[in-house]
Amino acid sequence: VGALLALLVPVEPTRAPDCGGILTPLGLSYLAEISKPHAEVPQTCSLAPWTPAGDRISSVKVVDLKLSLIPEAGLRMGIKAELRIAPLHAVPMPVRVSIQADLHVDMGPDGNLQLLTSACRPTVQAPSTREAERSLCLDVSKLLLLPNEQLMSLTAPFPVTPSCQLQYLPLAAPVFSKQGIALSLQTIFQVAGAAVPVPVSPVPFNMPELGSTSTSHLILAMSKHFYTSLYFTLERAGAFNMTIPSMLTTATLAQKITQVGSLYHEDLPIMLSAALRSSPRVVLEEGRAALKLFLTVHIGAGSPDFQSFLSVNADVTTGLQLSVSDTRMMISTAVIEDAELSLAASNVGLVPAALLEELFLAPVCQQVPAWMDDVLREGVHLPHLSRFTYTNVSVVIHKDYVLVPCNLKLHSTMA
Secondary structure, eight states: OHHHHTTOOOOOTTOOOSEEEEEOHHHHHHHHHHHHHHHTSOOSSTTGGGSOTTOEEEEEEEEEEEEEEETTTEEEEEEEEEEEEEOTTSOOEEEEEEEEEEEEEEEOTTSOEEEEEEEEEEEESSOOOHHHHHHHHHHHHHHTSOOGGGOOOTTSOEESSSSEEEEEEEOSOOEEETTEEEEEEEEEEEETTEEOOOOOOSSOOOOOOOSSOOSSSEEEEEEHHHHHHHHHHHHHTTTTOEEEEEEEEHHHHHTTSGGGGGTOSSOOEEEEEEEEEEEEEEEEETTEEEEEEEEEEEEEEOSSSOEEEEEEEEEEEEEEEEEEETTEEEEEEEEEEEEEEEEEEESSOOOOHHHHHHHHHHHHHHHHHHHHHHHTTTOEEOSOOTTEEEESOOOEEETTEEEEEEEEEEOGGGO
16 A cells, blocks of 8 residues: 555646546555565664664564555554564574554645554564664554555656657545545646646546445546547647548549549549547447547648648547556547538539548548557556556446456566
């Protein structure tokens, strides 16, 4: 749990959450389990007040380490360990230590969230002083945290595309309940290092409550506003400005639209240049995700001096497939659910909508999803701790939000 709480940082009070996560009691137990090796690093400072000079701790064996939830307050940490004290030129002697500590999180005056010990009760099977017990309590508490140098801040920016990044900021101290530890996050989207002022969500996002006891370590929740802001940022970065190849040439197109023939004296390939005319819309319903795109497609010829003679509005709705690889959400297009073309501007006379669809609907429906998939081919980093990966992942789409139940797994290099 120290790994989770160590990542909380100052936030802007005006921000609103668009995602978050709940660390369940099972996840808390997993963090306690993997913390045992870090508590078994021999120390010398804690026992100094009641051991003769020159004595040292030769080994630390953690017999039991537990982290339990105290609803609306924090955590209770219990640890039982056996220390072996090695006097000079003598056989090591065992000393049993038991500690119970209550932990909570406060917001510091500088805006930082701080993990604090509100109560600590050590028991040592050896003569000791209050100073020794106080020192022991502090040292063992530190040992329970994964080393800071082995963590990557949750607030580090993660790349989405070469020019786009996202950054997760905690908004307040986590909430402790029987369900687990809930943390709300605000995603900051950036283009070329500058924050993008995404539209404000009309509906505030609250972490959904779990209906029953979860069998997962962690449950991430991503709101519809998160996905809408992602696509809004990609639009601002120009990631969806695309060139669509066509099998048509000016000569073949002139057979359908006669005025094209008067514009070109030689046969040139027809090119389609598409850009969003308004921001994409994400639809999240029970068991379904979709993306609505509102494009303007300029149709013309000439390279490198492209000249458009026809502009078409293309409204395309494509299904979205969501999955998770490692700690990244993979977003890919599924089947085209709906597509409509309508005339926007023309230098070659009035072109009926049916003819526009006959000529240009197929390349739009084929190439636009492929372009979208290529933009997000690396996936989108989910909130995560460095050196952890997600396993046993499922993605559950609900109305206006997505849940990602998963288990934590510490990379073998940390074991």
